[in-house]
Amino acid sequence: MTPVHHHAPGSHAPELRAAARHLGRRRFLTGTAAAAALAFAVNLPAAGVAGAAPLDGARITEDPFTLGVASGDPRPDGVLLWTRLAPRPYEPDSGLPRTRVAVRWELAHDARFTRIAARGQVDAHPEFDHSVHVDVPGLDSDRVYWFRFRAGTWISPVGRTRTAPARNAAISELRIAAVSCQAYHDGYFTAYRHLAEEDLDVVFHLGDYLYEYAVTAAGGARGYTDRRLPAHFNRETVTLEDYRLRYGLYKSDPDLMAAHAAHPFVVTWDDHETENNYADGTPENDVPPEEFLLRRAAAYRAYWENQPLRVPQRPQGPDMRLYRRLPFGRLAQFDVLDTRQYRSDQAYGDVAHVPGPESEDPSRTMTGETQERWLIDGWRTSRAVWNVVPQQVNFSARRLDLNPVAKVSMDAWDGYPASRERLLAGADAAGVANLMVLTGDVHVAYAYDIKRDFADPASRTVGTEIVATSVSSGKDGADRPANWETYTRANPHMRFYNGRRGYALVTLGRDAARADFRTVPAVTTPGAPVSTAASFMTEAGNPGLEPV
Template sequence: MSVLDRYALSRRRMLAVFGGAAVSAMAIPLESGKALAQAVFQTYPFQLGVASGDPSSDGFVIWTRLAPEPLEIGYGMPSAPVAVEWEVGDAPNMRNIVAKGTAIAPPELGHAVHVEVGGLQPNRDYWYRFTAGRERSLLGRARTTPALGAALERVRFAVAGCQHYEQGYYTAYRRLAEENPDFVFCYGDYIYEYRGNRVWNSASGPVENVRQHFGGEIYSLDDYRRRYAQYKMDTDLQAAHAAAPWFTVWDDHEIDNNWVTDLDQDGVDPKIFNLRRQAAVQAYYENMPLRASSFPTGTSLQIYRRATYGQLLNLNLLDTRQYRTDQPCGDRFGYCDAVEASRAEVIGQVQEKWLTNGLIESKSTWNVLAQQIMMMDLDREPGEGKAVNPDSWAGYRMPRNRLLQTIRDRKVGNVVVLTGDEHQNYAGDLYLDGAKAEGAPIASEFVVTSISSGGDGVDQRADMARIQAANPILKFNNAQRGYALCDVTPKAFVTEFKVLDAITRRDGKLSTRAKWALEAGKTGIVQA
């Protein structure tokens, strides 16, 4: 498909979403023969870096966004489409270009570029870059997935997310980039929507933030664009994006804390909140390396999807926000009748059917649920009556048990759940009722800590010894910052929890805190 065909396809899609007036201005340079805006920049336009994502066996998405003045209104760009050249090479020296073309960076999408590269070889590294005018981006590494059904000895990937800009540096991302993973799964909370604050009132007292958000709480499209720009200007985050392709999903802070469907935490009229959602959804697409199949339609964005790595790995990326019913118990830790509500949903009926069918039909050794909120039903206040986190799967007993029963009854083997959100590392096993933990575990779960949210953290939070003692399904916990590496072979799924001793200074030291593994064909995790 030529670049003009791709542009025409995106134009038709945008016409359906935004209407003719918004798209006709984009079409004028190509359809009337007029020149595109001349790419002459007083300031370097690739300030937000590059990224690749959603790899397949013959290609991947490559992304950049032109923003010479990232935090200014208009971000230093003209109100006109700009041509951006792209190249893909089979070695870092870029001497052999295997694919190239010209993409259009439209102002309607914040001058973002999403190129879906195809026709490449499976299961190998490629490198890519962009050029606008005389300016050239940094070089990024991408990697295609193995051919469908191919035998595979190993996949090694990273898991990360929850990167509150104010509460720490992104040193963990720099270390993650050095790991050279096959891909990165980002479980969400890529940005935080809060206003800029000098002081953060942590559980241990006031803490001065190491850096501050630009401006107030974000609501408009311009607000969200600037917030993404501020995060993406961080060079450690840029290094992680340039190191490997990412599979991204969102959690709550990409829009507003603890939102679900058209409900926010403040009880704003859903019609008003949907205006904010629409701005946030567009900004998310603009700034992530997503395919055109995820192009937003109003407040909606198709973000649940699936990737396979040969016969080894079936990766199911879930959306636990967009189709969920309201949190029970007033969204406060505790227990109430609404936890047992029969009509409660976490991923919605359509997504649930898609997921369960994919799990039942899977021929892969490992079946992974890559998602956002904890599935272990921990009692958070042992000895004081049962208390669950209502913003986790534990607050939605019926859909949680329905999914686990399907996995058990249909004998879906080697199921691993990957989770974020908690700002802690957890490793444990999944049962229909964690308090009873009867029979063999149905699946296992690895919860990965934050990159920076929560500040430096500690090895063990004061309340966790009591919680772990009362919840035998929980095998490990840790509350430092970092990421996880998952090393997957036909014999085992090993998760290595990598932590930093500090993230409020830039020289934090990285170490392996623990390794936990699941052996293929067996149930229950063990320490590796």
């Protein structure tokens, strides 16, 4: 949803171009040797390279836990714990020497840590920017735990997490949240402060965790008067150092830290974690694909370093397996998609356009063949009441005008109708009775009835799509954007449209699901209150949204 910004990689271009000349096209970047070459080219040492002597903890004279703590990807028997040591997160080296640091961790049954459930020690390696990913096994299912880290004499903030229910558990309710699109330069992350206070089992982040665009010394729309950000934030992210610094800026936000400390997150990306509107190996602008893949490798590396993700998600050069499946008892199966890394290039130059031969080509894919098959196969074997698909871009048809043949977004599933049809047919064949799609990207909130045939308003409803508005992207927004009447008239299956910032809450039950759209009136000033803009219910076995 962000306008195209043509931007050259600037002073880094000669280095990247020189490296790219030795790497060739993407098809040559799949083997181990090629991945190692790419890693070397962008200064990404191979996993496990940590020959330097460990740093004496007594030498850490400043708080290294400035980015807080996080947890993620809960399983019935475990959860992933995360932190990153960064005494000075706005500096290129984060205030630490290029040596590994011993970090102790504890996970407890209580917030005072009087009953320890598990503890251990790991090394924070400079090759991974001193990030820590602890995969804790052997835990009880559906249980709340508290965790913290120690480095030298420093103790991190305390985080709260929760394991998933046992795979066959007949649980009665799950409370989840969906968030997306948090442009630092567009405003405060006020929604996260409220999200931290919600009673939730898990939070799904649906993409655009950060933006590659420049952030001014005043923090853009935040308009800081009491401090100034370093000049190196006032440029687009291109290199590994750029992306690492940008995560340092974003993750130092106190509201975001509060949300991560309160709930486990399940994350997936969209485009801005790398570059606006990229598709697979095709960049937004006219730069050589080899050069873009160097940038993508850097972006993917920094993403993994700064998120609560397990080792299987760690990237190899420009490739990262992010799609994954998370069962929550017999109530819900979450199939988390990646609709950016494997997609066909957008038709008609990324802009809104009427459907045509280019966009309707049946060979076009949003997910890639392997991920598409993985999703449909997962539906066939699912025994969950709700099959929920957290993903990035608008899935339902969204006609942008009232013309007989309306323009649609070529960056959303409307630009890939054959790919969408294969999924809907696959859900039908698998007997999916309760399909729910969670979406981000568009900086507004929508609620849709998913139609089996969007060209026919009378077509049967086969599922529900809940589109979470942005946390801050688009600045304050409005309850009724200027195109509200056009969109609601052009899309009778659109049951709700609101343009404020916030998040979506979804409560899954055995008999019904409820969606609450939570919004704040402003993000360009801090501290706004939260309220519920609208609520909807959908019955299990009877798809279709009804207002509450």
